[in-house]
Amino acid sequence: MNKIYLDNNATTKVDPRVMxxxxxxxxxxxxxxxxxxxFGTETHPAMAEALNSLYAGINASDDSDILVTSCGTESNxxxxxxxxxxxxxxxxxxxxxxxxxxxxxxxxxxxxxxxIGAEVTYxxxxxxxxxxxxxxxxxxxxxxxxxxxxxWANNETGLxxxxxxxxxxxxEYGALxxxxxxxALGKIKVDVQDTDVDxxxxxGHKFHGPKGVGGxxxxxxxxxxxxxxxxxxxxxxxxxxxNVPLMVGMxxxxxxxxxxxxxxxxxxRRLRDKLEDAIMSIxxxxxxxKRELRTPNTILVSFKGIEGExxxxxxxxxxxxxxxxxxxxxxxxxxxxxxxxxxxxADLSHTGVRFSLSRFTxxxxxxxxxxxxxxxxxxxxxxxxxYR
Amino acid sequence: xxxxxxxxxxxxxxxxxxxxxxxxxxxxxxxxxxxxxxAMGARLIxxxxxxxxxGDAVRLYWAVDEKTEKIVKGSFKSFGCGTAIASSDMMVxxxxxxxxxxxxxxxxxxxxxALRDNPDEPAVPPQKMHCSVMAYDVIKxxxxxYKGTDKEALDDQEMVCECAQVTLSTIKEVIRINDLKTVxxxxxxxxxxxxxxxxxxPGGHEEKKYYLVDILKETRAEIELEREKEEAEKFENxxxxxxxxxxxxxxxxEIRPMLQSDGGDIDIVDIIDKGDDLELQVRxxxxxxxxxxxxxxxxxxxxxxxxxxxxxxxxxxxx
Numbered sequence: 001m002n003k004i005y006l007d008n009n010a011t012t013k014v015d016p017r018v019m020x021x022x023x024x025x026x027x028x029x030x031x032x033x034x035x036x037x038x039f040g041t042e043t044h045p046a047m048a049e050a051l052n053s054l055y056a057g058i059n060a061s062d063d064s065d066i067l068v069t070s071c072g073t074e075s076n077x078x079x080x081x082x083x084x085x086x087x088x089x090x091x092x093x094x095x096x097x098x099x100x101x102x103x104x105x106x107x108x109x110x111x112x113x114x115x116i117g118a119e120v121t122y123x124x125x126x127x128x129x130x131x132x133x134x135x136x137x138x139x140x141x142x143x144x145x146x147x148x149x150x151x152w153a154n155n156e157t158g159l160x161x162x163x164x165x166x167x168x169x170x171x172e173y174g175a176l177x178x179x180x181x182x183x184a185l186g187k188i189k190v191d192v193q194d195t196d197v198d199x200x201x202x203x204g205h206k207f208h209g210p211k212g213v214g215g216x217x218x219x220x221x222x223x224x225x226x227x228x229x230x231x232x233x234x235x236x237x238x239x240x241x242x243n244v245p246l247m248v249g250m251x252x253x254x255x256x257x258x259x260x261x262x263x264x265x266x267x268x269r270r271l272r273d274k275l276e277d278a279i280m281s282i283x284x285x286x287x288x289x290k291r292e293l294r295t296p297n298t299i300l301v302s303f304k305g306i307e308g309e310x311x312x313x314x315x316x317x318x319x320x321x322x323x324x325x326x327x328x329x330x331x332x333x334x335x336x337x338x339x340x341x342x343x344x345x346a347d348l349s350h351t352g353v354r355f356s357l358s359r360f361t362x363x364x365x366x367x368x369x370x371x372x373x374x375x376x377x378x379x380x381x382x383x384x385x386x387y388r
Numbered sequence: 389x390x391x392x393x394x395x396x397x398x399x400x401x402x403x404x405x406x407x408x409x410x411x412x413x414x415x416x417x418x419x420x421x422x423x424x425x426x427a428m429g430a431r432l433i434x435x436x437x438x439x440x441x442x443g444d445a446v447r448l449y450w451a452v453d454e455k456t457e458k459i460v461k462g463s464f465k466s467f468g469c470g471t472a473i474a475s476s477d478m479m480v481x482x483x484x485x486x487x488x489x490x491x492x493x494x495x496x497x498x499x500x501x502a503l504r505d506n507p508d509e510p511a512v513p514p515q516k517m518h519c520s521v522m523a524y525d526v527i528k529x530x531x532x533x534y535k536g537t538d539k540e541a542l543d544d545q546e547m548v549c550e551c552a553q554v555t556l557s558t559i560k561e562v563i564r565i566n567d568l569k570t571v572x573x574x575x576x577x578x579x580x581x582x583x584x585x586x587x588x589x590p591g592g593h594e595e596k597k598y599y600l601v602d603i604l605k606e607t608r609a610e611i612e613l614e615r616e617k618e619e620a621e622k623f624e625n626x627x628x629x630x631x632x633x634x635x636x637x638x639x640x641x642e643i644r645p646m647l648q649s650d651g652g653d654i655d656i657v658d659i660i661d662k663g664d665d666l667e668l669q670v671r672x673x674x675x676x677x678x679x680x681x682x683x684x685x686x687x688x689x690x691x692x693x694x695x696x697x698x699x700x701x702x703x704x705x706x707x
Contacts, residue, residue, distance in 0.1 A: 307444065309469035313411060316400070350443035383417055383473060385436070385447040385465035 003319040004365045009155050009183060009298060009356035010323055014249070015208040021252045022210065025245035033242050034233060043244045050251025054215055057254035058181075058200065059191040063220035067238045068213065068247045069227075072182040072203035073105040075216035076149075078227040078238075079178045079199045080109045083147045085225045088118050093146035097139055097175070099123040099131045099161075100341035101154050106180055110149075123150070129157055129289050129342045133165040140173035147176045152184035152200075156338045156354055157289045158298025160188065164195040171196065176222070182206055182214075186257035187264055187295040192217055199224075202254075204246065208358070209253030213246035260359050268357050269296035271366050275355060276301075278370040282377050284387075286348065288339075297357040300338075302348040305387025306380040311353050314376040320369055323354045402513035403470065404505040410474035416481055418463040420449040429453065430460050435530035439522045444468035446476050448526045450483065452534060457487045464526075471512050471519035475499045479523035492531045492542070495553050496524035517551035517583035518593060524553075548598045551583035556598055563607045571600045623699040632659050635668060638698060643690055652676030654690075657707050668694070669707045682706075 005013070025046065031039025033047060054066050069075045080096070087093040098110050100122045110120045121139045126132050131150050140148070148170040153160045163179050170177040178199035184190055186207030192200055200217040204210055218224055218237075230239025257264075276299050279285055284304035303311060308324030315322055339349040355369070381387045400408075425432035430451035438445040444467060451461040462480040466473050479499045483491045499520050503511035512520070525539075532539040545555035562568060562577045571588055575581045581600050586592035589601045619625060623634060639656060647653050653673035660667040670690075676682045683706060691704040 305467060307468050307472070310411075310473065313400070313470045317412065383414065383465060384467050385445050386467040 001319045003321065004369055005321045006355045006357060006361070006365075006369060007321045007323045008358040008361075009158070009206075009354065011205045011211065012208045012358050013360060014205075014210055015253060015256055017256065018209055018249045018253045022245040022249040025248055029244075033244055034231065046248045047242070047244060050248045053251035053255040057190075057258050058185070058202070058217060059193050060217055061193065061220055064192075065216075065218040065220075065235065065237060067216045067218065067234050068242060068250070069216055069238060070212060070240075070243075071214040072103075072180065072201050072206075073214075074227065075201035075203075075214050076103075076105040076180055077109055078216055078224065079147070079201070080106070080113060080149065081227060082224040083176065084113050084116075084118055086223070087146040088113075093144055095119045095121070095141055095145040097121045097123060097136065097145055097148045097150075097170075099125065099150050101125055101129070101131070101157075101338050102149070102151055103155055103180060103182070106149055106151070125341050127342075128293060129154070129159045129338070130293065131161045131166065133162065133169040136166055136169045137173075140169065140175060142173050145170075145173060145175040147178060149178040149180065152179045152181040152190065153187065153295045154338060155183045156298075156352070157300045157342075158183070158294035158356070159289045160184065160293060160295060163197065167195060167197050183295065186254065186261075187297055189261065192219070198222055204250035204253060207253050207257040208360075209250040210246050213243060213250045215250065263359055265296050268359060268361065271361055271363060272297055272299060272355075272357050274363075275299060275357075275366050275370060279373060282374060285377075288342065288344065288352070299355045301353055301355070302344070302351040303353065303377055303380075304348065304351065305384040306377065307350055308352050310380055310383075311351075311376060314380065315353075315372060318372045318376075320372055323356070324352055399513055399516070400470070402510075403474075403516075404503055404509070404511040406478075406503045406505055407471065407474040407511050410477045410503070411470040414464075414473060414477040416463050416477050417465070418449075419465065420451050420461060420463055425451040425461075428460055429455075431534075433530050433534050435526050435533055437522055437526035437529050439518075439525075444472045444519065444522055446472065446522050446526050448476075448480070448530050450530055450534075452488060457489070459483045459486055459488065459491055468522070469516075469519055471516040472522060474503060475520035475523040476526075478502050479527065483527065488531055488534050491527055494524070494527055496520040496551070497553060499523055514551075514583045514585065515593060518586065521550040524550075546598065548596070548600070548603065549578075549580035549583075549587045551587075552579040552581075554578045554580035556603065559600070559603050560607050563604060564611060567611075568604070569608070571604055574600055574604060624701070628659075628661050631666065634698060635659060635666075635694075635702070638694070642693060642697070647674075647676055647686075650675060652679065652682075664701060666699075666702045668702050668704045670704060671707055 025043065029043055031043055033040055033043045051066065060066055069078065096110060096118050098106055098120065114120045123131050123135050123139060136148065150161055150166050152163050167177040176198040179197050180201045181190055182201060182203045183206065185202045198219045202215045204213040226237055226239065228239040233239055233242055276287055279301050280287060286302045288300040312322060312324055339352060420432060422432050428451050430453050433450040433452060435448045446468065447465045449463045450459050453460050462483050464476045464480050466476045482494050482498060482502060500511050528542050529539050532542055545557060548554055548556050548559055558578060559574060559580055562574065566577060568574055571581060581588045584593050586594045587596050587600055589599050623631060626634065636656060644653055652675035654676060655671050655673060657669040657671050672682050676686065687704060687706065694702050694704060
C-alpha cells in the first residue's frame, strides 16, 4: 500500500532537486564559510546564489537583511525578544499586539514576554477567521505599541490575513509590523515591498526545503538586537556557523517554489477543491473558512460526531497522513485554539481534521483519499454516541 | 525529564495490540433496545458520560437481570479517540456476568490492565490514561441510574488522580504517615501523577480542582503548624508565670482530688526558678499531714505524676 501524505502544513518532502543541490556541501565543499582559505571561500558562490533566491523570493531590497536562521521559531523569537530588549526593556514602549490564532512560536513567546514585563494584546478574529485592520486599530496605542505580529496565513485553516492593510495600520500608529509567513511563502505571492512589513519569518521545510533552516527578513535601516551573540557570521547579526548545505537547499527550494506558484494556484488548488467538494458531499461536514480566503492547499474540516484523533487513526491504518489540532493527539486537551478563536461550536471543536496538499500530491492520491475518508466517516459514525 | 522526553511521542506506537485491535474491531459496539432487554427478562440501563476536558463522550447500555442483578448484556457507543473506544469496549466486557455491585468496583486501572499485551507493559502511553477514565465514570453513572441515585452520591471521595484513582484523603494521609517532602515521593507511594500527569501541577492536559504540588505544600504547612503548636505547648517552652499556672492547674485537677478522696490535701507553697530546673515546694494538709507514707510513697507518686505530665525537671519538696 502506497502511503499518501496530506500533512504538508506540518512539513514537506525535500524536493529531490534540492537534495542534489545540497549534497556537495556535506562532503566535498564542507569548508567553514568564515575561513579565509579556499575550503571556506569556495562555498561563497553557492551561498550568494541562495541569498539571491531568498531576496528574489520575497522581493526584498538589497539594503534589507535576510538572516538565515535555524527555523521559523528562531526567527520569531529573534523579532519578539529583540523588540522586547530594544523597546520594552528600555522603557520606551511596553505594548505588543498579536492574535489569538498565532502559532505557538509566537503565542508562547508572547506569554513568556508577558511574564517578564511586556503588555500583550491577543486580537480576536472576525467570523471568517481573519484578523482585520479594524480590529487591529481598536487596540493600537500610539507611543506605546512597539510591535504588531500577525501571521500571514494560518497553519490550520489556511486562512490568509490582509497583511498589507494590517502593516499599514500598525505604521499609522508608529508601531513596527512583523508577520510569520511560514505558511504563506511558497503557496501565495509574498512581496515585502508591495506589502510593507518590517520583519518577516519563513521556514525552509514548509516549501520542500530541508528542516532546520529558516529565514528572517529585516527591512532596510531597521536595527534588531541579535538573538545569538558570538562570531562574526551573517554580518554580525546572527552568530553561529552558517549551515551552508541547508542555506543552499532553502534558497533553491524557494526558487523552485516561487516558480511553481502558478501550478500551486491552479493544479494544487484544483486537487484541493476536488477533495473538498467530495468531503462536502458527505452530510454533516463543515469546512472552516471560505475557500477564496484560504491558501490553495489547505482544508480544515469538521466531521460531525467523529473525534479528530479517531479519524486520523483510521486514516493512518489506511496509509494516509493528515493532522488534527484538537485534543487527544496533542499534549494539550484543550479544544483547538483556532476553533476557539473562531467561536466554532464546542461540539465541533474536537472534530477538526486538516488535509494539506503539496505539488507532489497526485490525482490518484486524492481519489484514494476520498474513498478512504468516506469509509472512515461511515465506520466512526456507526461507533459514535453523539452522531444522530 | 531526560533523554526519554526529548523526542516527542509517536503516540500510537505505545498502544498495545489489544488496544489497536479493539479500536479497529470493537466487540461490544452498538445499542440495546427496550424490547430486547424485556425479552431477556432484564431491565435496560442507558448511561451517558462526557469528559469536558477533551470533549469525549460515551453511552453505555446494560441489560440487568432483575432477579440476580447480573449484567447479562452490555454494549456502548463512543465519541472519542482510539483509547476511549478501546477502553469502553473492554470495560463493557469486564462488566458482563457481574452484578451491578461487582461492576461498580471495576476501575479504569482494571480496564487498562485487561488491555495489556503483557502484564508488565502499559497498554497506552501515560498521557492517554485519562481517556480510559471516562469508561470508568460511565459505569458509576449506570449504577447510579440503576439505584435511582446521583452519581455524586457514589463518588464519596474527592478524586485527585483519576488515572490512578487516588483520592485527596489518601494523598494527605500518605504525606503525613511517611513524612513525604516531594511530589515524586507521593507518586512513588500512591501512583498519583504517574500517568497523564495533569494532577501534578497546573498546565497539564486538563485543568484539575486539586494539584499534587498544592496538596503537598498545604499538608506540609499543616504538619509544620502542628509541630510548632506542639512545640509551643511544651512545658519547657513556657514562661515562668505560665509554668507556675500550669503546675497549679495540674495540682487542682489531678493531684488534690486524689488526696482529698482519702481525707488529705496539698498546697503549693512556692515555685522556685533554678535556671533549667524548678523546685516545687508543697505542704500537706488534712490526713496527709503527719501520714507515715507522705514523705516517701506519696511524695514519689506526686513527683512521678508531675514528671510524666509536665516536666522531669521539676523537683518536689515538702516544707
